[in-house]
Amino acid sequence: MNRPPLSVQHRRRFRRFRFLLSTLILLGLVWAGGFIWYVDIIPTAVDEPDRKTDAIVVLTGGSERLSEGRRLLTRQLARKLFISGVYRGVEVDELLSAGKADPRLVSCCVVLGHVAENTRGNAQETAVWVYEEGYKSLRIVTANYHMPRSLLEFRSLMPDVEIIAHPVFPDNVKVDSWWRWPGSASLIASEYNKFLFASLRNYILRLLPDGDRANLHGPAPTPDPSGQDYSASNRPAQKSG
Numbered sequence: 001m002n003r004p005p006l007s008v009q010h011r012r013r014f015r016r017f018r019f020l021l022s023t024l025i026l027l028g029l030v031w032a033g034g035f036i037w038y039v040d041i042i043p044t045a046v047d048e049p050d051r052k053t054d055a056i057v058v059l060t061g062g063s064e065r066l067s068e069g070r071r072l073l074t075r076q077l078a079r080k081l082f083i084s085g086v087y088r089g090v091e092v093d094e095l096l097s098a099g100k101a102d103p104r105l106v107s108c109c110v111v112l113g114h115v116a117e118n119t120r121g122n123a124q125e126t127a128v129w130v131y132e133e134g135y136k137s138l139r140i141v142t143a144n145y146h147m148p149r150s151l152l153e154f155r156s157l158m159p160d161v162e163i164i165a166h167p168v169f170p171d172n173v174k175v176d177s178w179w180r181w182p183g184s185a186s187l188i189a190s191e192y193n194k195f196l197f198a199s200l201r202n203y204i205l206r207l208l209p210d211g212d213r214a215n216l217h218g219p220a221p222t223p224d225p226s227g228q229d230y231s232a233s234n235r236p237a238q239k240s241g
Contacts, residue, residue: 034192034196035188035189035192038148038188038191038192038195039175039178039188041148042144042145042147042148042175042188043144043147043165043167044144044175044176046165046166046167047164047165048164049166050077051077051139051164052076052077052078053077053078053137053138053139053162053164054078054079054080054133054135054136054137054138055078055079055080055081055082055130055133055135055137055138055139056069056072056073056077056078056080056081056082056138056139056141056166057082057083057084057122057126057138057139057140057141058081058082058083058084058141058142059084059085059119059122059140059141059142059146059150060083060084060085060086061085061142061143061146062143062168062170064168064170065141065142065143065168066083068141068166068168069081069083069141072139072141072166073105073109073110074105077139078139079109080109080110080111080133081109081110081111082111082112082113082126082129083110083111083112083113084113084116084121084122084125084126085113085116085117085121085122085125086112086113086114087114111129113125113126113129119146119149119150119153119194119198120153120198122150122153122154123150123153123154123156123157123158124157126138126154126158127154127157127158130158130161135161136160136161136162137161137162137163137164138154138158138161138162138163138164139163139164139166140154140163140164140165140166141166141167141168142167142168143167143168143169143170143173144167144168144169144170144173144175145173145175145187145188145191146191147165147167148191148195149191149194149195149198150165151163151165152195152198152199152202153198153202156202156205156206172184173187173188175188
């Protein structure tokens, strides 16, 4: 077969290039529009700061989250404080800065979750604990830029549980003027991309029978080899050997 003239080939290549460039520009505009929307939904204040819930859930990742969770528990705004995603071997007293926290409150009311390694894991670990305890309402404590994705994950797994957002506001993340701070802009953009992925994954899982809530009423997804996925300060320490 004879090849078309070079001029025809160039026109075809140019049309393909133009189509690809137009597609990339369109996707970029859609992403940018979604990013502006995401920044707009990042909470700027705490709603219902005095409302009581059955439990407070702190997602590890910043000292201000833990101190805020401890403060809320001290104010008796919940029965229990559940700290999700704690590295194994971390003690409650160390985590809550012993000396500042009331030891009696820590002993009775603080529970650590050791399974979660990411936000989805935080939601799964918390859901298992919440359903075991029979709780119906939660207050989630995490960074403001992380809150939209946290609410997405938690509400997808616990649609029958009332969830109140309680953001903390890290000084090093400038949400209001993110365009002036490359570090803040990069962090928020990364969180937005994770939010998009989580939204897509949850949508696909919802198409499956009980796809996003499997095993929530049973054991945790990745059990502790020692057989103890949750720990509280009032439980006796396990002796080695």
